[in-house]
Amino acid sequence: xxxxxxxxxxxxxxxxxxxxxxxxxxxxxxxxxxxxxxxxxxxxxxxxxxxxxxxxxxxxxxxxxxxxxxxxxxxxxxxxxxxxxxxxxxxxxxxxxxxxxxxxxxxxxxxxxxxxxxxxxxxxxxxxxxxxxxxxxxxxxxxxxxxxxxxxxxxxxxxxxxxxxxxxxxxxxxxxxxxxxxxxxxxxxxxxxxxxxxxxxxxxxxxxxxxxxxxxxxxxxxxxxxxxxxxxxxxxxxxxxxxxxxxxxxxxxxxxxxxxx
Numbered sequence: 001x002x003x004x005x006x007x008x009x010x011x012x013x014x015x016x017x018x019x020x021x022x023x024x025x026x027x028x029x030x031x032x033x034x035x036x037x038x039x040x041x042x043x044x045x046x047x048x049x050x051x052x053x054x055x056x057x058x059x060x061x062x063x064x065x066x067x068x069x070x071x072x073x074x075x076x077x078x079x080x081x082x083x084x085x086x087x088x089x090x091x092x093x094x095x096x097x098x099x100x101x102x103x104x105x106x107x108x109x110x111x112x113x114x115x116x117x118x119x120x121x122x123x124x125x126x127x128x129x130x131x132x133x134x135x136x137x138x139x140x141x142x143x144x145x146x147x148x149x150x151x152x153x154x155x156x157x158x159x160x161x162x163x164x165x166x167x168x169x170x171x172x173x174x175x176x177x178x179x180x181x182x183x184x185x186x187x188x189x190x191x192x193x194x195x196x197x198x199x200x201x202x203x204x205x206x207x208x209x210x211x212x213x214x215x216x217x218x219x220x221x222x223x224x225x226x227x228x229x230x231x232x233x234x235x236x237x238x239x240x241x242x243x244x245x246x247x248x249x250x251x252x253x254x255x256x257x258x259x260x261x
Contacts, residue, residue, distance in 0.1 A: 031241055031244040034245050036085055038255070041077070049069060050069060050074070051256075053066045055261065061138070066133075071129035071131065071142075072129055078249075079125060079146075083123075086123075087121055091120050093118035093120075094118070095116060097115070098112060100112070103161070103222065103224075104225050106217070106221050107162060108160055110157055110225060112155040112157050113157075114154075116153065117151060117234065118151070119151050120148070120238070120241070122150065123147070123148055125146060126178050128145075139186050140184070146181060148174075149176065150175050155172075156168075161221075166211050166214060168209055168211025170207060170209055170226070172226065174205050175205075176203045191257070192250050197239050197242045207222075207227065209222060
């Protein structure tokens, strides 16, 4: 009898299923400020070299010192020391908003609650830091390539498909997310500005579900909506978080420059 009901539900749901429009809860995450000083994340020798190169550029227009800076190890050191701040400021794990999504291809919905995104603190440098100079504007651009090897997310879910109600847990993984932090140092003002956080690769997502009464066609519909709809939202939230943290660190850099120029 249960098999018959499942077959009828399947036929009805697929026959009448249309591609729905999902009204996602926008990213309302209020990121805490990262109260950090530059001296907490970069050693004194690197800071001294950094400051002298900037002074030489601002005062004499000589950009050679900036190009001679060892940016890669400096960024690696800063990222390594920032990991503890990410955890203490609530960035890792990061609580996720509840979502209710219409399933793709069949009539039904999945409600996601109690969500968490974790392993943000495993961020690392993905490639060489790129430095470029525009003589016309007297500005130096810094591109910091960053990568998250593996991000994990979890939710509780309740899926409703016609007469069926299924609940359980979602365990998801997003691998190889790559983004660039793009900063500008203005020689006329002596300040850094974080211009943007650009996504280079949104990564590959995989999802697993636990729960009773799961059948392939329902699992496939649940996987599709999380892959196609939720994945971009999580990446957007990650991008917003990177912008928030990047602005706080930029403020710390500018404060250090102001006090030591």
